[in-house]
Amino acid sequence: MQLLSLALKNVLRYRHRTWVTVLAMAFAGAIMIFYAGLFEGWMGAMETNAVSMEMGEMQIHAQGYRDDPDLYTVIPDYRRVIRQAENSGLIASPRLLGGGLAAAHENSTGVSIRGIDPRAEEQVVLLQNHVFSGSWLSATDAKQVVLGYQLARILDVRPGSEIVLVAQAADGSMANDLFTVQGVLKSVGQGIDRGGLIMGDRDFREFFALPEGVHEIVMKRADNGVLLEQATKKIAELVPDLEVNSWRELQPTLARLLDLSDVSMIIMLLIIYAAVGMLTMNAMLMGVFERIPVFGVMKAVGFSGCRLFGLIFSETLLLVTMAAVLSLALGVPLSYYFERHPIDFSFLLPESSTIAGIAFEPQWYCRVTAGSVVMPVVFLYIVALLAVLYPAWKAAVISPVKAIHHI
Amino acid sequence: MMDAEYIARLDRVSRVYYQGRVEVRAVDNLDLLIRPGEFSALSGPSGSGKTTILNMIGALDMPTSGTVYLEGRDLTRLGRGELSRLRRDRVGFVFQAYNLVPVLTAYENAEFVLALQNVPVQERRDRVMAVLEEVGMAGYVNRRPDELSGGQQQRIAIARAVVSDPAIVLADEPTANVDLEAANTILDLMEDLNARKGVTFLFSTHDRLVMDRARRLVKLRDGRLEDDNQAA
Numbered sequence: 001m002q003l004l005s006l007a008l009k010n011v012l013r014y015r016h017r018t019w020v021t022v023l024a025m026a027f028a029g030a031i032m033i034f035y036a037g038l039f040e041g042w043m044g045a046m047e048t049n050a051v052s053m054e055m056g057e058m059q060i061h062a063q064g065y066r067d068d069p070d071l072y073t074v075i076p077d078y079r080r081v082i083r084q085a086e087n088s089g090l091i092a093s094p095r096l097l098g099g100g101l102a103a104a105h106e107n108s109t110g111v112s113i114r115g116i117d118p119r120a121e122e123q124v125v126l127l128q129n130h131v132f133s134g135s136w137l138s139a140t141d142a143k144q145v146v147l148g149y150q151l152a153r154i155l156d157v158r159p160g161s162e163i164v165l166v167a168q169a170a171d172g173s174m175a176n177d178l179f180t181v182q183g184v185l186k187s188v189g190q191g192i193d194r195g196g197l198i199m200g201d202r203d204f205r206e207f208f209a210l211p212e213g214v215h216e217i218v219m220k221r222a223d224n225g226v227l228l229e230q231a232t233k234k235i236a237e238l239v240p241d242l243e244v245n246s247w248r249e250l251q252p253t254l255a256r257l258l259d260l261s262d263v264s265m266i267i268m269l270l271i272i273y274a275a276v277g278m279l280t281m282n283a284m285l286m287g288v289f290e291r292i293p294v295f296g297v298m299k300a301v302g303f304s305g306c307r308l309f310g311l312i313f314s315e316t317l318l319l320v321t322m323a324a325v326l327s328l329a330l331g332v333p334l335s336y337y338f339e340r341h342p343i344d345f346s347f348l349l350p351e352s353s354t355i356a357g358i359a360f361e362p363q364w365y366c367r368v369t370a371g372s373v374v375m376p377v378v379f380l381y382i383v384a385l386l387a388v389l390y391p392a393w394k395a396a397v398i399s400p401v402k403a404i405h406h407i
Numbered sequence: 408m409m410d411a412e413y414i415a416r417l418d419r420v421s422r423v424y425y426q427g428r429v430e431v432r433a434v435d436n437l438d439l440l441i442r443p444g445e446f447s448a449l450s451g452p453s454g455s456g457k458t459t460i461l462n463m464i465g466a467l468d469m470p471t472s473g474t475v476y477l478e479g480r481d482l483t484r485l486g487r488g489e490l491s492r493l494r495r496d497r498v499g500f501v502f503q504a505y506n507l508v509p510v511l512t513a514y515e516n517a518e519f520v521l522a523l524q525n526v527p528v529q530e531r532r533d534r535v536m537a538v539l540e541e542v543g544m545a546g547y548v549n550r551r552p553d554e555l556s557g558g559q560q561q562r563i564a565i566a567r568a569v570v571s572d573p574a575i576v577l578a579d580e581p582t583a584n585v586d587l588e589a590a591n592t593i594l595d596l597m598e599d600l601n602a603r604k605g606v607t608f609l610f611s612t613h614d615r616l617v618m619d620r621a622r623r624l625v626k627l628r629d630g631r632l633e634d635d636n637q638a639a
Contacts, residue, residue, distance in 0.1 A: 006511075009510040009511065010510050012510075013509065013510040293506060294506070294509065297500075297502065297506040297507075297508070298519075299491070300465070300467055300500050301494065301495060301500060301519060301520050301567070302491055302492065302494045302496070302523050302524075303491075303495075303523060304487075304488065305487065305491075401467045401468050404506060
């Protein structure tokens with residue numbers, strides 16, 4: 001007699017126990033699929049906000065610039081570098097970086113000034129999609145700036161307001177000019193929030209009297225199938241005189257955090273499934289104990305201990321398969337729903353906020369990935385099948401004589 | 408002594424249990440021979456060792472000392488797997504409480520041992536139906552144990568015990584849980600199988616009805632042989 005067939009009969013026969021066990025496992029599985037989706041969504045948002053928002057996947061600087069940022073330390077022949085990057089399957093955007101003082105009304109504060117080519121920048125990062133009020137820069141605008149959220153509050157300005165910028169120009173003169181606020185960004189990261197001021201590259205060059213060179217080239221892969229490390233290495237070989245870093249090198253803490261995210265999820269899975277494992281073990285132990293006389297008879301007529309072990313194992317395999325199907329049927333649609341309809345925390349955080357310098361929207365999206373679906377189900381199988389080892393072993397070593405007369 | 412003359416043989420067998428620190432000598436230095444085709448009963452008060460003897464002959468239990476042979480094989484020298492196969496192939500069991508597998512139908516219960524033996528499906532079907540016919544249960548093949556009376560369950564248990572043509576059928580108080588009419592039916596059935604097919608039966612019983620119909624009655628007391636009406 002096939003073990004699975006007998007196991008199926010047992011599973012169907014002891015309906016109450018079957019449903020209690022299956023529903024408990026399925027509930028835990030569905031919760032974990034949903035949780036894994038939320039977790040993926042959270043980590044994805046963190047990566048997007050930190051990398052895609054404004055840092056880019058890779059950056060190029062002149063040697064020494066990152067250690068000692070200086071207006072004069074530029075990449076002189078940046079157009080050639082951008083061409084090389086584009087020929088290597090990258091999309092690149094040049095940036096000019098400087099510092100100064102911004103003032104409006106009675107308020108003033110230090111700012112980090114960024115000069116960009118709006119069209120190129122849009123190809124590489126997503127900052128333009130996170131305007132809180134007003135609008136993003138256009139290639140034709142002159143003397144317009146976009147400010148970080150907190151900076152706008154500090155200066156008490158809004159779109160249309162005028163601000164005065166003062167800085168030391170590259171020619172040693174004191175640069176100062178009047179700019180109009182074009183837009184205010186949402187909270188996208190601590191640096192930009194508190195001191196970020198973005199303008200067109202032409203305005204930057206004019207303001208700082210810096211006719212040539214750029215301070216930074218941000219890049220991303222045109223094809224995400226290419227490994228980040230591989231793409232970084234390739235461009236680094238093409239520009240050996242410049243400093244090329246991937247975002248993982250630029251933000252090692254974040255990279256480690258993301259790497260550890262899988263570990264965190266596994267730990268969470270283990271905690272929840274430990275409870276499921278206990279429940280499964282308890283249910284299967286009860287299932288073994290209440291059938292001891294039957295097992296005794298089966299062993300007496302020649303059903304070996306190994307087969308009995310296999311029978312209990314098969315029963316659990318069936319139970320966990322039913323639970324897995326149910327948990328997928330519950331968890332995946334739930335996750336997909338929250339992928340399209342995020343959990344909205346805006347009643348707690350009206351605007352996006354930053355955690356550890358990384359911005360988060362008040363909407364928390366689920367992200368359904370193969371990992372977020374498969375990993376909880378695989379864990380469900382592993383935990384349930386591990387939990388049943390003891391009951392199965394108990395059944396396998398039952399003495400038929402004692403079992404038959406068991407009350 | 409030729410092993411072929413005996414299905415089972417107990418040589419100076421003792422079986423000692425411990426209940427806490429108290430030693431219980433269930434079987435005490437017992438010699439016993441069971442011949443092919445016998446229809447025998449072990450009788451005696453509770454604790455006289457009847458069931459223990461059945462368990463040892465059926466390879467469910469091992470003696471503390473002495474040797475148990477089944478068809479010439481020394482059971483004390485066999486491993487767990489071999490004992491399990493021996494029970495499957497050469498011993499039929501009928502228990503007091505029927506002990507059918509509750510999730511299986513009458514047919515599947517009767518088929519159980521043949522399935523374990525990997526007998527081909529068609530042959531299995533023929534043999535199971537034949538034996539169910541013999542025990543008068545051919546019309547109940549799809550009933551589960553909880554849909555059968557005690558007597559009917561015991562008949563299915565007998566079918567399961569004899570379907571694989573075992574060397575011996577060991578029946579532990581087979582009539583204890585059924586009424587007189589069912590007990591007579593069961594004994595008629597066993598007698599018939601014994602007479603027509605030469606199936607060897609060994610009972611343990613308290614039941615006067617079984618003792619009266621057994622052709623050999625072995626009386627036990629305190630694990631020792633008190634009387635054997637066919638002792639050689």
